[in-house]
């Protein structure tokens with residue numbers, strides 16, 4: 001969706017300036033985020049808009065002008081373009097993309113969130129920049145094709161493509177100026193990665209290279225790419241042709257929807273059997289009582305054969321190891337652990353169920369999250385003891401190292417949560433989002449676990465307790481998993497928390513998962529709130545926010561949205577207390593009402 005703001009904006013801006021509205025608004029709410037220069041970057045119920053009903057797009061567009069003026073910004077609404085409108089449960093969110101010379105300025109945007117019931121602006125998110133383009137370089141700009149060619153060789157693509165290669169000319173902010181670049185995205189199996197390459201639009205100089213995959217476990221994920229002896233560079237055109245051929249085949253696989261049955265672990269055999277002695281090497285008979293018979297909803301039937309391809313999950317084989325997604329004739333997936341059939345059924349069942357759960361919370365239709373059939377390789381990651389989400393292709397892949405990752409619903413749901421974060425906020429990066437993305441995933445996994453029979457009492461604070469089990473002599477050498485009870489860990493606002501990074505006595509991920517999970521656990525245990533309510537808050541709070549979020553920003557959004565969703569409930573108080581205990585919200589302000597004071 002795109003709409004250029006016109007002359008009307010300029011007129012409006014002049015009128016407002018004339019009315020003397022350019023004085024800077026002070027922070028008027030404890031949960032506001034104010035930058036070093038005093039600019040409000042996240043503002044709750046901004047004073048300038050109190051009582052103003054933003055009932056149509058025209059009013060919302062002029063609120064952007066008014067906001068920029070109130071912040072003494074050098075920008076006007078002319079610098080922005082409405083790129084998207086998203087709905088959540090309580091609000092509509094208007095995403096205004098900052099542009100320069102008609103091109104996107106990376107992650108620079110203003111998001112206006114309008115409350116559904118009052119039609120007032122409840123929050124504004126402002127990551128705009130006043131930096132200007134550097135003096136234009138001599139010489140001509142590269143073509144998009146040339147940019148792709150440079151990125152292709154830089155990565156040294158030797159394996160199949162998993163998604164269309166994207167190339168976009170945009171400005172990035174660097175050292176206080178805007179630099180004209182190309183952003184090229186290459187999602188490939190070899191070298192494995194969702195590669196994002198930023199290169200100078202004039203010289204082709206590589207500015208940044210990143211693997212955008214989100215994994216479950218590693219803290220040593222140094223990207224590996226580039227010219228490698230013995231690896232032959234794939235021809236770009238051939239790779240695109242092969243991808244297109246694959247796409248046209250998958251288009252042919254229409255069929256009827258019907259249900260199948262399967263055996264699964266729910267959530268994992270240790271929890272179901274409350275048995276911490278189960279090992280990867282335990283005899284088959286030890287797992288027998290852990291299987292549960294379930295319905296796999298809406299799988300696809302083609303000529304009497306059932307495939308695990310449905311409205312919310314599609315199993316495919318897109319990366320090593322080579323495997324064929326399991327199919328059956330009679331409607332029953334009878335496989336048990338050790339059979340591909342079992343891993344496939346586990347993967348389909350838990351992803352499909354989780355999507356339907358989000359829908360039951362109200363996130364469906366125009367409010368849907370990952371509201372499509374996500375593609376999954378249930379035997380991927382080159383067999384490693386790891387799993388990941390590829391944002392560019394919107395793929396999930398599960399590795400079978402040690403305990404197969406998809407034998408534990410925790411790994412499946414953790415990975416799905418990366419896709420959820422990305423679906424709600426396509427700029428979910430920078431700031432503390434590395435650690436928060438991981439922590440949200442651990443939370444999401446264990447939120448499901450505690451809804452199962454023994455989940456509240458059996459290892460409730462150990463996420464991945466089957467995939468990441470310990471064994472007495474450490475013979476199996478599975479990874480240790482993560483905790484949700486690092487309540488002593490303290491947040492330092494000036495520090496950035498990346499994914500899986502080690503701190504004194506905790507992992508960055510745990511600093512975020514602990515307070516949100518402890519809030520959930522207390523709420524459910526004391527019956528002050530339900531799991532559904534707490535999960536609804538966690539999802540709702542992620543809407544209307546953009547790039548560079550700190551834990552404090554997200555915590556404020558969670559507390560604020562808890563108030564907005566459940567004004568009479570204990571939810572906000574519980575969250576505020578848990579966040580304050582870890583210094584994520586400042587102690588003195590943590591219990592001040594964060595919602596609009598009437």
Ligand SMILES: [Ca+2]
Pocket residue numbers: 316317318319320321322323377378379380
């Ligand atoms: Ca595979």
Ligand SMILES: [Ca+2]
Pocket residue numbers: 400401402403404
């Ligand atoms: Ca294994």
Ligand SMILES: [Ca+2]
Pocket residue numbers: 385386399400401402403404405467
């Ligand atoms: Ca594993």
Ligand SMILES: [Ca+2]
Pocket residue numbers: 267268271410445446449462463464465
């Ligand atoms: Ca679990």
Ligand SMILES: [Zn+2]
Pocket residue numbers: 214215216217414415418437438441
């Ligand atoms: Zn992860």
